[in-house]
Amino acid sequence: MTTLTYAVRDTRTMLRRNLLHMLRYPSLTIMLIAQPVLFLLLFVYVFGGTMGAGLPGGGGRDAYLGYVSPSILIITVASVALSIAIHAAKDATEGIIDRFRTMPIARSSVLSGLVGAAMVQTALAVAVVLAIAVALGFRPDAGIGGWLGAIGVLALLALALTWLCVALGLAAGSVETASNTPMFLLILPFLSSAFVPTDSMSPGLAWVAQHQPFTPIIDTLRAFLAGHDPGSDLWWALGWCVAITLVSFAWARRLFAQVRAG
Incomplete structure (x- = not known):
């Protein structure tokens, strides 16, 4: 077999x-889904009436559900x-990565x-949250192209943030630090167009x-799901996703080569 074939086989093994x-710890997946669902319920049923009235063109809770659901997917x-x-x-600090290095497997397959x-x-997780949003009344107007665009944006963002968090986890030095370091990824959406239009914010x-x-990623996803042209937001969204992926991938590979069990 070729080197590429070995790498694909080993990646499949690590994926499994x-x-x-x-599958062994389904409670973690449930918690990961529960958090955005709680955000969705909170912002729609507690703040939705008031915040929906402040949207361009007005509207109430139903209008705000359509506005905020793409943000919750992000x-x-x-x-x-x-x-x-x-x-x-966990893999880095418990020596699992060091053990993998002693095995005849492609190093790239681990990450x-x-x-x-x-x-x-x-x-x-996205499928479940989207299904819940639809059950609450979210009705995307996207056609086939819009859905393909939305799936593409979500996939690119997932790839970018996953590689970034792999790098942050390898750089953390402990599981406790790794659980806190990426928290800015949940804070930044609150400082974007996720919950209110940016023109309603203070200038700074x-x-x-x-x-x-x-902001451009959320606006692009929102436009695709609404059946609109995202315009220049799409290029900004793609640029950010590609840049984060490339930088994080290179950083993760370098950190992986330096990992030593703690």
Whole structure:
């Protein structure tokens, strides 16, 4: 077999290992889904009436459900990514990665298998949260192209944030640190267009919101699901996702080569 064939085989083995770990601890997946669902219920049923009235063109709770549901899907992606930092830190600090290095397997398969399992877990979580949003009354107007665009944006963001959290987990030095370091990924959406339009913010906060990664990504997803053209937001979203992926991938590979059991 060729080197590529060995790498694919080993990646498949590592993917199966991580998926089995996910199945062994279903409570973690449930918690990852429960958090964005709670955000959805909170913002729609507690704040939705008031915040919906402040949307362009007005509207009430139903209008706000349509506005906030794409944001909750983005938060779902970030929530799953956070858990991957803990997995990476656990493997690094408990010596599992060192043991893998002594085995005749492709080194790239260790991280690729972890990322692949995270993508599967993300797809499951997003599907469940989207189904709950639809059950609450969310009605996307997207056509086939819009749905493909929305899936593509979510997949690219999941890949970017997963590689970033793998790197943060390997750099953390402990599971405790890894559980806290990526928390900014859940804070940044609150400083974006996720819950209110940026033009309703104070000038300083609006500038921050307009120039951070989550705003164009959320606006692009929102446009696709609404059946609209995302315009320049799409290119900003793609640029941020690709840049984060490339930098995080390179950082994770370098950290992986330096890992020593604690």
